[in-house]
Amino acid sequence: MSVKPEDFFKNIISHCKEYGYIFQSSEIYDGLSAVYDYGQNGAELKKNIREYWWKAMVQLNENIVGIDAAIFMHPTVWKASGHVDAFNDPLIDNKDSKKRYRADVLIEEHVAKIEDKINKEVEKAAKRFENFDAAMFKSTNARVLEYQKKIDDINTRFKTALNENKLDEVRQIIIDCEIVCPISGSRNWTEVRQFNLMFSTAMGSVSEDASTIYLRPETAQGIFVNYLNVQKTGRMKLPFGIAQTGKAFRNEIVARQFIFRMREFEQMEMQFFVKPGTEMKHYEEWKQKRLAWHLSLGLGENNYKFHDHLKLAHYANAACDIEFNFPFGFKELEGIHSRTDFDLKQHEQFSGKKLQYFDIEQNESYVPYVVETSVGLDRLFLSILSASYKEEQLENGETRVVLNLPPALAPIKIAIFPLVKKDGLPNLAESIMNDLKFDYALSYDEKDTVGKRYRRHDAIGTPYCITVDHQSLEDKTVTVRSRDTMQQERISIDKLFTYFEDKVSMKSLLKKL
RNA sequence: GCGGAAGUAGCUCAAUUGGUAGAGCUCCAGCCUUCCAAGCUGGAGGUUGCGGGUUCGAGACCCGUCUUCCGCUCCA
Numbered sequence: 001m002s003v004k005p006e007d008f009f010k011n012i013i014s015h016c017k018e019y020g021y022i023f024q025s026s027e028i029y030d031g032l033s034a035v036y037d038y039g040q041n042g043a044e045l046k047k048n049i050r051e052y053w054w055k056a057m058v059q060l061n062e063n064i065v066g067i068d069a070a071i072f073m074h075p076t077v078w079k080a081s082g083h084v085d086a087f088n089d090p091l092i093d094n095k096d097s098k099k100r101y102r103a104d105v106l107i108e109e110h111v112a113k114i115e116d117k118i119n120k121e122v123e124k125a126a127k128r129f130e131n132f133d134a135a136m137f138k139s140t141n142a143r144v145l146e147y148q149k150k151i152d153d154i155n156t157r158f159k160t161a162l163n164e165n166k167l168d169e170v171r172q173i174i175i176d177c178e179i180v181c182p183i184s185g186s187r188n189w190t191e192v193r194q195f196n197l198m199f200s201t202a203m204g205s206v207s208e209d210a211s212t213i214y215l216r217p218e219t220a221q222g223i224f225v226n227y228l229n230v231q232k233t234g235r236m237k238l239p240f241g242i243a244q245t246g247k248a249f250r251n252e253i254v255a256r257q258f259i260f261r262m263r264e265f266e267q268m269e270m271q272f273f274v275k276p277g278t279e280m281k282h283y284e285e286w287k288q289k290r291l292a293w294h295l296s297l298g299l300g301e302n303n304y305k306f307h308d309h310l311k312l313a314h315y316a317n318a319a320c321d322i323e324f325n326f327p328f329g330f331k332e333l334e335g336i337h338s339r340t341d342f343d344l345k346q347h348e349q350f351s352g353k354k355l356q357y358f359d360i361e362q363n364e365s366y367v368p369y370v371v372e373t374s375v376g377l378d379r380l381f382l383s384i385l386s387a388s389y390k391e392e393q394l395e396n397g398e399t400r401v402v403l404n405l406p407p408a409l410a411p412i413k414i415a416i417f418p419l420v421k422k423d424g425l426p427n428l429a430e431s432i433m434n435d436l437k438f439d440y441a442l443s444y445d446e447k448d449t450v451g452k453r454y455r456r457h458d459a460i461g462t463p464y465c466i467t468v469d470h471q472s473l474e475d476k477t478v479t480v481r482s483r484d485t486m487q488q489e490r491i492s493i494d495k496l497f498t499y500f501e502d503k504v505s506m507k508s509l510l511k512k513l
Numbered sequence: 514g515c516g517g518a519a520g521u522a523g524c525u526c527a528a529u530u531g532g533u534a535g536a537g538c539u540c541c542a543g544c545c546u547u548c549c550a551a552g553c554u555g556g557a558g559g560u561u562g563c564g565g566g567u568u569c570g571a572g573a574c575c576c577g578u579c580u581u582c583c584g585c586u587c588c589a
Contacts, residue, residue: 018524018539030520030562030580091586093515102586190514197587218589250588260589267589321589332589376589398550420546451549458549467548479548486549 009327012389013258015401019460021045021385022259034256034263041460044411044441046266046381048506050245052409053268053375055510056293057243064241064270065234069222071247072203077221078214080350081343082315083198090170093190101181103170103192107158110177111151118147167192199249199263215249220372222246223271224343228355231273238357238368239282241272245377257328259378266377273368275359276341282371283318283338290334290373291322296512297406299387305330315342322375324383333383334375341367384409388461403461404484408509412462413440414500417453419469421446429468432478432493440500458483463504466496 016022021042025035038046058066078084090103121144126132138144154173161169171192180187199215216222223242230242245268274282294304309319318338323330344355344367356365384405392400416433418425426446433442443462445453450467457465465481472478479488491499502508
């Protein structure tokens with residue numbers, strides 16, 4: 001393909017708009033940044049992807065059930081999850097290098113440097129003395145104590161500043177510590193600003209009585225807070241999973257790359273509850289299962305790779321991403337995390353309710369460990385669309401724009417055309433349509449030459465076109481033209497249903513798993 | 514928030530040193546009846562992102578403003 005990568009991505013974005021897949025939100029009012037709407041075809045494709053995921057997770061796994069938790073949740077949920085604190089990053093800019101940093105990271109790195117100094121002192125001393133007692137040395141050596149006092153002072157100040165939301169003080173700490181920008185080397189800092197990464201709104205119609213609640217930044221917490229409800233009412237035994245799809249919201253500073261980063265996006269998550277100690281086995285298992293699910297779409301094995309997290313979040317003991325080869329490079333598509341018992345323990349603590357599982361074999365109760373699979377539906381949509389989008393050079397020199405979507409996911413499965421708009425061909429086409437419409441998403445088109453109609457549906461990604469011609473009136477056969485091969489074959493009208501069944505049904509895709 | 518780019522018809526783009534907005538495609542109606550986007554006729558569609566200024570006259574020049582896109586940060 002001779003198209004430059006950045007142009008290729010631009011072409012995909014225009015294609016999405018031109019063919020009713022994705023529109024900018026509120027476009028007639030000049031749009032809203034990082035928010036997009038799904039059009040008539042986009043909504044179908046998205047729904048089909050979601051359905052494929054849901055069936056693969058819930059319907060094909062006896063020990064997984066699905067829920068649909070509300071977007072609004074009790075504010076304490078987000079205290080327990082750590083989002084209230086962790087998602088309030090204080091940011092600071094260096095005026096010379098124009099680089100932005102997280103103020104807390106700058107301070108933490110500074111503290112880490114001092115800790116390094118302590119360690120060096122300890123190492124030096126260890127070489128010097130036999131029977132060296134590190135703990136003793138740390139608690140007595142004057143220089144170490146001085147360093148340690150510095151660290152403690154900084155940490156105390158920083159904690160207080162954050163708790164009291166005093167951003168001036170955070171900046172003052174950076175200045176007092178003489179922290180410099182790693183790029184410019186200068187101490188020319190802006191004031192510290194805080195960016196709310198969670199959207200908040202007010203619940204309660206009377207403003208004085210209203211309380212702040214958040215739009216969920218992830219769907220997972222809706223599963224955790226319902227874990228015991230589902231386990232009890234569903235009589236679930238470990239290991240078991242709870243799946244959920246739904247919107248999540250992040251009030252990011254800016255967002256880029258089309259629907260790859262959006263303020264409002266949809267997640268498809270499954271939290272798998274397991275016996276402590278078995279989590280790594282399940283983690284590995286889900287890595288493979290989820291990769292197999294992606295590969296079943298047939299977009300090319302080389303477009304996927306695992307990316308193991310070296311630096312783990314505080315709640316995880318193993319984590320990786322499945323990355324996809326987007327037009328702008330390999331980027332995260334799905335995350336698989338071993339989240340330990342962190343979330344449930346946090347909710348036990350904040351709610352004061354026991355969230356334990358009674359293991360009848362061991363005759364004891366414990367908080368289960370959790371293995372999470374979390375995929376972005378919009379990202380999945382983009383991965384499928386961008387891998388399917390082709391600008392083909394045909395033998396006759398023409399170009400053809402085609403979406404080679406997995407047939408089972410295509411918004412329209414079959415388009416039906418009368419070859420010409422007379423001689424009763426439209427009637428026959430309509431009657432075929434009326435037979436098939438209960439099983440397949442169809443589209444009828446009688447405008448323009450048939451070649452033009454084929455190309456139009458190539459661009460939408462419709463895998464098959466049925467054309468009714470004069471021969472159809474005589475022998476009750478039609479031509480079926482394939483999007484991918486552009487080949488036609490003649491099929492008897494009464495065999496159409498079975499002809500298409502294994503080609504475009506969700507069932508055929510699920511059977512590959 | 515900072516830096517850069519850009520806003521003219523549904524889409525892609527024109528409009529000379531400032532002289533009252535035009536083409537192709539799309540769309541709609543009709544003709545033609547044809548198996549891979551290209552036939553014919555007619556038609557619709559724009560307060561040039563918005564507001565102000567300069568000027569006899571602004572799509573163009575100046576100021577402001579809004580929005581989008583790209584980069585920095587964050588992230589599924």
